[in-house]
Amino acid sequence: MVKQSADSNDASYLFNTGVGFNSQDYLGCHLATNGRATFRVWAPHAKAVAVVGDFNDWQPGALKLMGTTGIWQGQVAAVHVGDLYKFQVTTAAGQVQLKIDPFAQQFERKPGDASQVVQPVAMRWHDSLWLARRKKSHAANRPINIYEVHLGSWQRHSDGRYETYSELATALIPYVKQLGYTHIELMPVMEHLLDASWGYQQMGYFAPTSRFGNREAFLSFVDQCHQANIGVLVDWVPGHFIRNYDALYQYDGTPTFEYADPERANNRRWGAWNFDLGKAQVQSFLISSALYWLEQCHLDGLRVDAVSNMLYCDYDEGREGQVNQYGDNRNLEGITFLKKLNTTILARHPDVLMIAEESSAYPQVTGPVTNGGLGFNYKWNMGWMHDTLDFFMMDPLYRHAHFDLLTFAFVYMFDERFILPFSHDEVVHGKRSLMHKMPGDRYNQFANLRTMLAYMVAFPGKQLNFMGSEWGQFLEWRDWSALEWNDLDDSLNYRMQQFTSQLNLVYRHNRPLWEQDHDPAGIIYTHTDDPESSTMSFIRQAKRKYSFVVAAFNFVPVERQQYRIGVPYQGQYELLLNTEAQAFGGTWTKLETKFTAIDEPYRGQPASFTVTLPAMGALLIRPVKVMRGH
Structure with missing residues (x-):
């Protein structure tokens, strides 16, 4: 496996060849102890790129193109933690656009979408015992009973305000522990603007949403879950991204993260843009994102959303009859990417869970890549659920x-290898x-x-239940208000x-109910x-x-x-x-x-x-x- 070097030439080469799997350590904003920050951004077809922010009164500070790498770089003085910034991209046609930093690890709170300067992760973790146990015991031989949570609506303040990561840790973790679940699965916590998307139209692929607090507060939430012997899974969306023009769309004035073919780029079903999964830099970007959440944030696994959308050329509305060069409907780039994603992650971390939300009968979703499978650990059993x-x-x-x-x-x-889900979608x-x-x-x-x-x-099979089902809430789920705790x-x-608490206890304490699930x-x-x-x-x-x-x-x-x-x-x-x-x-x-x-x-x-x-x-x-x- 290629290991990324700290040398800038090596890092840019690895990013551009699709094997820069820690690209956030190179691209984005990197603050030094002397208050100077290095900014790097990939915009291969831009005419010019500058950085604007609190540190320069939002006046453009020009970046330089690094040879043929497509990466622009520059240093700025007097940068502080918490400063807001964006990249000013001038397209080949002369249009000037303000864009987010694709590698930002924190954003300002909505409705703003500026990236925010942070220090490198310096979390003092207390979950070594949890991680050691996770490495020793294979997931297939363990009880897995997941409580699916939407953090914005599990519980709220009486005036409708969100609870913070810290407040959620204080209330949610003991509750999940008391009810006897083994894992929490969070609907997407990656930064997003539209509440109604529930987080599935993502903007910040390296940033926990600022709705509930800063990055460190999220890391502390995960740490506290692990100290309570509760695993943390998070939904992640590598298939498509938010439509907003100041995000990833046409980043340098041309299709950069999305397909060049506008029909393939346009995701009508979800009102989003599809990633060009065959592009080397997009692969580096997405796999770096996945590894960031697993390594820097200590997550126990990712539930990969909308896998079917990445497997088929004709999955989306209005694309009926679309085929690949061989005349069938397989999305060859998507299939290759998913195999690469799982192979890379599980080679580094064989004890994490890669879970596919896949709604078709595509074969061997959880089969080994060496045998032609996609390499996931688990797949949601949608047929059983329906x-x-x-x-x-x-x-x-x-x-x-x-x-x-x-x-x-x-x-x-x-x-x-199935997980049986009664999820939010139902x-x-x-x-x-x-x-x-x-x-x-x-x-x-x-x-x-x-x-x-x-x-x-x-x-x-392993199990998943959406919040509120444990007590039989009568009202269907509403993302804009708390559960009906009364x-x-x-x-x-x-x-x-x-x-539910007693059923979960029976499940966990009786090996026949989980030891030979597969x-x-x-x-x-x-x-x-x-x-x-x-x-x-x-x-x-x-x-x-x-x-x-x-x-x-x-x-x-x-x-x-x-x-x-x-x-x-x-x-x-x-x-x-x-x-x-x-x-x-x-x-x-x-x-x-x-x-x-x-x-x-x-x-x-x-x-x-x-x-x-x-x-x-x-x-x-x-x-x-x-x-x-x-």
Whole structure:
């Protein structure tokens, strides 16, 4: 692997050849101890470039073009931390434009968009124990239960102001810890101007948004998460960028970061510009950004947004029929870039998570690059999510006729390494909240929601839930206001929150529910072919032979007494969870907690026991003492 040198000629060469993977250490603004700052910016077709800012009363300080590198450089005196600045770019046609610094690590607060002078990261971290544990334990063999958060709307001050990174750390981290999640996934925190984009139309690819505080406050937030044994993932968007003319668009007066072909550059679906992923300098820029967040900010992984948009020539609206030079619809530059991205990152940091948000059936998204795959660690299982939601939104009377919505996922569950997501996209734009999607009266809505979340925990794959779902918020998500925390004054919402906490505890403390998520040996099908009863049971198996969890589900509001479940061994079993327990908002005041499996074969298993399967409910049961070898 090529290591970037501090020598300027080497750094510019590496950037221009697509292997400058720490380019932020060279390009951008670099402040020296004597108050002088060196500014460098890539604008290969510019006629002239200057830097303007607080330090020179916004009067142009000319930069010089460094040979044929396309990089402009200059030094300015009396520069201070916190000074605002921009680059003044004169195009070949003579047009003068003010542009952001693409490598800025901090920006002024919106509505302004000037870059801000910062010192190099000098964070004193306290997460060495967390990072050491992360290196020792492979993610596939760990429980991963993610709480997806939009920082601008998780909680706000009573007057509508944002909470700061520091305030969020004080409130959010203990909450996530109490609820039993293993990771927080932040919707994009890279700097962006438009709140309504939720951060997916990014401007600052190296800068945490100033909405909630400065860069150091964000780093402290991550550090505090790690000290609480909570991982931090962040959504990142390498496919497209904000339309604003003072950002990356036509940076030097010509297509610089975007495709030269205006049709390929224009992203109609999201109102953005597509990066030219085949351009060497863009690859250096984006991979440097990814590594910056993972190395300098200590993130545990990136969820790469809109991967399908980078895989297909015809993915966007209005581009139907577009093909590559071979006559098919693969975006060859995008595919090559994604392989390069994952290969580079995981070679340096094999313990981080690269997660694809990919909505098509593109093969081997999580397959090794050496075998033709894209090299991601995980992929969101969008098919499972849509089918499961469609099933649970249905009136229970008709579920038996659509049981394939649940069972179809059994066919492909091990084709990729999957995360099962109930994400923000499913609770916005009129789609309704998870709880509001559920059929029936309010009691039955909660019963359905508890059963669905228990089904997700039992199904092979890691998990993700969007904020507010943990207590069954009725209103769909609104990015402009806080969650409806007053819901918790209602006993059903409060008990739903207690259920989620207990479900997460059961998940984390029982290895069968996560240890073999990506191995067919991790599941034994016992009763999955009986749509008429609208019930299902299967066994999740750990690596140890006698360590397993029995999961049984009733998808209709009719109690099933003397419901028989086949198991591998005779002996004693105990209840882990009953979704209909009164403590969770159900009707069961007295729980069946002990079960005895007898020598009565059932559905391919040599032993079995009977349970009362609650109406619209689920049971999780584990062996306590079984007859080994029988």
